Amino acid sequence: MERADWITVEGARTHNLRDVSLRVPKRRLTVFTGVSGSGKSSLVFDTIAAEAQRLVNDTYPLFVRNRLPQHPQADVDRLDGLVFTTVVDQRRFTGNARSTVGTASDLAPLLRLVFSRAGRPSAGFTPAYSFNDPAGMCPRCEGLGVVDDIDVEALLDRSRSLREGAVRFPTFAPGTYRWKRLVHARLVDPDAPLSTLTDAELDTLLNAEGVRPTDPDPEYPRTSLFDGVLPRLRKGYLRRTPARLTDAEREALARVVARRPCPECGGTRLGERARASLIEGRSIADWSALPVTELRQVVAAVREPALAPLLAAIGQRLDALDAVGLGYLSLDRGSSTLSGGEAQRVKLVRHLGSALSDVAYVLDEPSAGLHPHDVHRLLDLLGRLRDAHNTVLVVEHHPAVIAAADHVVDLGPGAGSAGGTVRFEGTPAELRATDTPTGRLLRTPLRLGGAARAPRGSVRIEHVTAHNLHDVTVELPLGVLTAVTGVAGSGKSTLFARELPRRHPEFVVIDHAPPSGGVRSTPATVLGVAEAIRDTFGRATGLHPSWFSANARGGCQVCKGKGVIVTDLAFLDDVRTTCDACEGTRFNPTALAATVRGRSIADALAMNAAGAAALFADRADVVRRLGWLDRVGLGYLAIGQSLDTLSGGERQRLRLARHLGRYEETAEERRIVLDEPTAGLHGSDVDRLVALLRELVDDGATIVAIEHHQRLIAAADHVIDIGPGAGPDGGTVVFQGPPRALARAAGSTTGRHLRAALGDG
Structure with missing residues (x-):
């Protein structure tokens, strides 16, 4: 048995x-x-x-x-x-722009089936309600819900004239071909500041298409038609992607191109017929935009006996989403944002x-x-x-x-x-x-930290209304460790990971997003020690440092320095097999044959922070930066380990180590926002991280930790609790003050659980 x-x-x-x-x-x-x-x-x-x-x-x-x-x-x-x-x-979930919570949870097909049977007037069969099918998608945005367009205010400097370069884009800069067309067409006065033009003149300049100038300068081609600035930019950069972009064009596009909800479908992704098909006054787009907790009630209220089994199945799936704490999500939310x-x-x-x-x-x-x-x-x-x-x-x-x-x-x-x-x-x-x-x-019962530090000032965030925040104004103390708490979906990240750095750019947000570099990036490259390690090998062996880079001359020719052979199967997971030629080391025989103190480059990259620091003890910069890897609790990682093998919490702590290593070399004041830094950490590792954060604060840093872990909350100097619930039930400041007061605060869910963890009831 x-x-x-x-x-x-x-x-x-x-x-x-x-x-x-x-x-x-x-x-x-x-x-x-x-x-x-x-x-x-x-x-x-x-x-x-x-x-x-x-x-x-x-x-x-x-x-x-x-x-x-x-x-x-x-x-x-x-x-x-x-x-x-x-x-x-x-x-x-992958970055597929067409994937939503509804499609990822398999609820979207069920909703389409309901509306194809009960929606009035009917839009047709289920594809007519799908934004991923031509029969149901909005033709303007092709089912994406957003369109890219030019931000006119970012594009124009209205205090300047055309001749002075009022159109702030490289291809319209003074002296360029497009600039000459604008100036010599004489559809508007090229020497007048744009702020003095009439609405009609400005509309012509921006939106004209196929217009023949009536009184152009001699320099203007006789047979040429005039297209305004916006049609030119849309044709050249939005409707197609140019094969080559200069750095200046790339930077300008990032500045002037704005992604907005589609004006035709209002961001719902759906065509007009699907949006007009209603059940009890609501369309499938309306259902998808509701938080799961509200959609449960709407579905339960539908009285269609023929659809009872289908509605019951939807209700069960919605109940399950709410049961795992996701009741604040809406089905139209992009799955890649989770x-x-x-x-x-x-x-x-x-x-x-x-x-x-x-x-x-x-x-x-x-x-x-x-x-x-x-x-x-x-x-x-x-x-x-x-x-x-x-x-x-x-x-x-x-x-x-x-x-x-x-x-x-x-x-x-x-x-x-x-x-x-x-x-x-x-x-x-x-x-x-x-x-x-x-x-x-x-x-061991949870214990509160010592006496709270006194702040040395504060910064203010005023009248924040983004997402579910209800006109929030809050004072954030400087020079202390602040824990931002609240149930999932209460608005914590919106307020402190998005709005705080937007209004106070000196704050750096370190979240779970992976550092750039993908499969080729490692802790060594993220920390900035890879080049120093290659230089050390180069000086010791007489080979050029590029021989000790898996992305350059030293890379295995079979796997191209990846260590694995990756087969892309489109809609299935990639197939990965260890490269037989290099046995996963990523280096070719020439690179592997060269050694420092008996260790090859592959051996060095397989070491943890302590081992590598000992091998490169004569490089103070390497030792110092590797020390931060150990201090943030990642001393067990191999410094050459691919980043795609790390968890989200490990990637975040790696980025924190990089940030701290860089700031150690400057005199700048550290102001850091950490989004759930304890993710993936054992309680003893949380204590170690808390000790590091408190040490940083003692050295003058301001640390904001968006966190649920009660060990970190108890050790904070100041707590800002957002809530009281999730989604529309959240978005307000429930409590501000020290952890001891939070544990006694009436109406705070966080406080109630902290009090229980402290053994106070």
């Missing part, structure tokens, strides 16, 4: 795992814990899930297998009892109500981005998946998720080479009694 009841792992050695052996119970909720980098993902995702998916893929014909994602055989002695496995990870945690919960909703059983669902920190108030909803969904006779494996740090588990596996004791062993297997109650870092954290 062992295969029926257990997933058995023997001798797992993937990444930093050290011959790990364990049994994971089936049809149970098992949580894998441990400090960041301890080997949780290596065990759950790269060993158990990857091998299960590889074995399932092997059952397909070779023609099909070649078009599926490829997984190498896991480095493990034995795996037994595996079942069909679905990975629900935190990868963001955070990793939001994207994961949308994917999770797809699996609820599935008729399949005995499936393994593997989740990566599903509580990421959730306020403590919403975690119980997530636990209910995980319980529903388990109770449908499925196996649920969760990599997680949140104490409430750990406490809800049937079984817990704790890995450690440290990160990287200091981790990779199973420290505990058993129940959450048994884990609390252990002396592991996780056990100590679970049984």
Whole structure:
């Protein structure tokens, strides 16, 4: 019966795992814990899930297998009892402009079916209600909901005349061909400031098409027709993309081209017939624009007996979205704008109500981005998946998720080479009694930080009305650590990650967006130490530094310096296989043969921050910047690791390390906004990050952390709580003050949970 009841792992050695052996119970909720980098993902995702998916893929014909994602055989002695496995990870949805929450959650097809049956007047069959089908899309924006057009105010300097260069675009600069056409056409006075022109004259200058000038200068071509500035720019730059753009043109386009909601469809993406088809006074566009919580009520109120099963299915899916804390989203929101945690919960909703059983669902920190108030909803969904006779494996740090588990596996004791062993297997109650870092954290009550620092001034954000914010005005103290709290969707990021830096540009926002560079970028390149490392190898070996760049002469010729062969399968996931020629090192034989202190460039890039700092100890700039990598809690990463293998939280802390390393070399005051900096961090790692942030504040920095983690909130000097709810129920300042006062604040959901975590009821 062992295969029926257990997933058995023997001798797992993937990444930093050290011959790990364990049994994971089936049809149970098992949580894998441990400090960041301890080997949780290596065990759950790269060993158990990857091998299960590889074995399932092997059952397909070779023609099909070649078009599926490829997984190498896991480095493990034995795996037994595996079942069909679905990975629900935190990868963001692709940047497809046609993907929305409605399409990603599979709700959009159901809504189209409802309107094709009950909408009056009917627009036709379901394609007539789809913005991704020519039958239903808006012809002006082709179903995108937005159009690019010229911002006239950014384009023109009305204090100047045409002759003085009033049109601020390189192809209309004084002396250019287009400038001569404007000046010599004499449709307006070329020496008059634009501010003095009549509305009719300005309209001609901007919008004329195919006009023959009546009294042009002799320099104007006799047979040439005049086109205004805007038609010229639209034809030359918006309706087609020029094969080559100068840097000046690229910068000017970024300044003068504005993306606005489509004026024909109002941003709904849909054609006129679909917008005119109504159910009880609302169109499918109206339904899609409502927050999920409101749409649930609208759907429940529809009385169409023939559509009852369909409406029930929609209601169940909307209930599930609300249950995972996404009730503030609307179905027309672009899926690429969702955070990793939001994207994961949308994917999770797809699996609820599935008729399949005995499936393994593997989740990566599903509580990421959730306020403590919403975690119980997530636990209910995980319980529903388990109770449908499925196996649920969760990599997680949140104490409430750990406490809800049937079984817990704790890995450690440290990160990287200091981790990779199973420290505990058993129940959450048994884990609390252990002396592991996780056990100590679970049984130690939360404590408030010391005395709050006194601010040395403040900046003001006034009358903010963006998104769901209700005319918010707030004072942000300087020289302290401020935690910005509130339920997901309350308006925290809009106010402090968007509006604060827009109005006070000295604030730098560090969020989970990946640094530029993609698969070729590494921690070494992001930190700015790669060039120094190449120079060191060049001086030591006599070769040009370009030999030690995988993107230049040193790159493997087969994989072009990527280390993997990537096959693009269009609508399927890319197929990636390790390059056989370089064995994944990314370098050619000439580069690999050259060494510094017995280490090749590939060896150096495989080291963590401490190892690389020791190898390049004579380069103070390298040692200093690598030190920041360790201080932000990423000391376990290989400095040559591809960025696309990092989690969102790891990428954010890497960007923080880069930012701090650069500011260390200047005298500028640090003003930093961090969007959920504790994502992916074990409680002990959160304490380490908090200590770093407080140290930065002691050195004069202003730190704003948009955060749910109560350990960071308790350690802050000042808290700004946004709420009280999400979406239209949020958008106001509920509380401002120290954490101790927040814990006593009536009406603050954050305060209530902080008070409970402190053991005060």
